[in-house]
Amino acid sequence: xxxSLPSETIFHAIESTIKEYRKFALKNISASIPDMTIDxxxxxxxxxxxxxxTQKEIAELVFKDNASxxxxxxxxxxxxxxxxxINNDDRRRFKLALTAKAEEVLEKLPPxxxxxxxxxxxxxxxxxxxxxxxxxxxxxxxCKHHEYIENS
Amino acid sequence: xxxSLPSETIFHAIESTIKEYRKFALKNISASIPDMTIDxxxxxxxxxxxxxxTQKEIAELVFKDNASxxxxxxxxxxxxxxxxxINNDDRRRFKLALTAKAEEVLEKLPPxxxxxxxxxxxxxxxxxxxxxxxxxxxxxxxCKHHEYIENS
DNA sequence: TTTATATAATTGATATATCAACTATTTTTA
DNA sequence: TAAAAATAGTTGATATATCAATTATATAAA
Numbered sequence: 001x002x003x004s005l006p007s008e009t010i011f012h013a014i015e016s017t018i019k020e021y022r023k024f025a026l027k028n029i030s031a032s033i034p035d036m037t038i039d040x041x042x043x044x045x046x047x048x049x050x051x052x053x054t055q056k057e058i059a060e061l062v063f064k065d066n067a068s069x070x071x072x073x074x075x076x077x078x079x080x081x082x083x084x085x086i087n088n089d090d091r092r093r094f095k096l097a098l099t100a101k102a103e104e105v106l107e108k109l110p111p112x113x114x115x116x117x118x119x120x121x122x123x124x125x126x127x128x129x130x131x132x133x134x135x136x137x138x139x140x141x142x143c144k145h146h147e148y149i150e151n152s
Numbered sequence: 153x154x155x156s157l158p159s160e161t162i163f164h165a166i167e168s169t170i171k172e173y174r175k176f177a178l179k180n181i182s183a184s185i186p187d188m189t190i191d192x193x194x195x196x197x198x199x200x201x202x203x204x205x206t207q208k209e210i211a212e213l214v215f216k217d218n219a220s221x222x223x224x225x226x227x228x229x230x231x232x233x234x235x236x237x238i239n240n241d242d243r244r245r246f247k248l249a250l251t252a253k254a255e256e257v258l259e260k261l262p263p264x265x266x267x268x269x270x271x272x273x274x275x276x277x278x279x280x281x282x283x284x285x286x287x288x289x290x291x292x293x294x295c296k297h298h299e300y301i302e303n304s
Numbered sequence: 305t306t307t308a309t310a311t312a313a314t315t316g317a318t319a320t321a322t323c324a325a326c327t328a329t330t331t332t333t334a
Numbered sequence: 335t336a337a338a339a340a341t342a343g344t345t346g347a348t349a350t351a352t353c354a355a356t357t358a359t360a361t362a363a364a
Contacts, residue, residue: 003262005201006194007213009269010281014170017288017295019215021163024295037349042158049157056312061159063171068351070314075349092312092359110155117161119298120291128287129162135284136169139272143169143176146271189319208342220321222344227319244329244342 014136025116032112033105035079039064039072041109044081044102054093081105166288177268184264185257187231191216191224193261196233196254206245233257 006012026038042062047053053061059069073096076082083097098106121129158164178190194214199205205213211221225248228234235249250258273281 001262003197003265006197010284011170011173013285013288014166016215017292018163018166018170020292020295024298045155045158063168065352066313110153113155120294122294124287124290131283132162132287133165135276135280136165138276140169140172142272142274143172146176217322218343
């Protein structure tokens with residue numbers, strides 16, 4: 001049976017694009033904030049906007065599983081970006097609080113991230129972005145809802 | 153300074169799409185071939201088509217760095233999918249050869265991968281795929297060629 | 305209200321990602 | 335041709351990804 005080389009597929013294009021963007025964005029972020037990563041930035045930004053988020057909810061927002069999120073938050077606590085404390089309303093969860101160091105970083109991050117986004121989207125108009133989103137969502141929904149193939 | 157939540161950006165859409173596809177594809181592959189991953193499949197397919205590829209070249213094709221590729225190929229050798237041998241034309245490189253086990257797997261993979269691709273792209277026409285590729289390439293090239301932001 | 309089920313988070317095992325430092329070669333160039 | 339630079343690959347350190355098993359707590363069902 002014939003198959004296209006992976007490098008010719010749309011999936012290859014999608015994957016290489018997001019990797020290139022992440023590399024670009026990380027370089028600009030860590031130039032200003034050496035111990036900060038993209039995903040850790042995202043966690044800080046989400047927590048700033050929605051302080052009540054649980055680890056599980058944050059994990060979903062940044063497409064990680066719970067185990068990864070536990071470890072990521074461990075390192076963020078070690079690096080003094082977050083404080084974990086007991087949530088007496090539901091003792092299975094934790095309260096996650098931003099530290100002063102996090103608040104400082106949250107002052108510097110938005111301009112960097114906005115410039116990253118603008119630079120990587122330069123020459124692309126809103127309609128194109130809209131189209132892109134529609135098609136990507138269709139692919140995503142196909143992947144989510146398609147039956148898995150029978151083991152033949 | 154204001155910033156859109158990461159979950160509203162096109163980058164979030166790109167990333168979540170490729171992750172959903174990888175999850176879907178992996179499930180279908182490992183249902184038939186338990187110890188096989190997507191990236192290992194890609195390596196086998198590339199090597200089948202281009203047997204002379206070096207580790208470095210394969211790494212580029214699947215967007216990994218050399219260190220990751222070294223370790224990935226180590227595990228593929230341990231799992232008896234590949235054989236590494238000395239290349240006397242250039243002793244810095246290795247020759248990578250597919251084993252009989254790899255050839256067997258290469259019989260089963262293409263129909264699975266073709267079905268994965270077709271299922272995840274159902275309802276999307278060629279013109280849309282073409283548009284998608286164009287825009288993604290533009291983003292990628294913006295990320296590659298933009299000057300990094302000055303540390304201000 | 306006890307038992308069963310569900311949920312949030314952690315841990316262990318294994319694979320992968322990434323950077324920087326390193327070894328062994330090969331190629332360039334002075 | 336000898337020294338310098340480039341190339342292919344490895345290794346160590348650290349972070350992250352993923353699955354399955356586990357703990358602690360909360361909610362639902364009998």
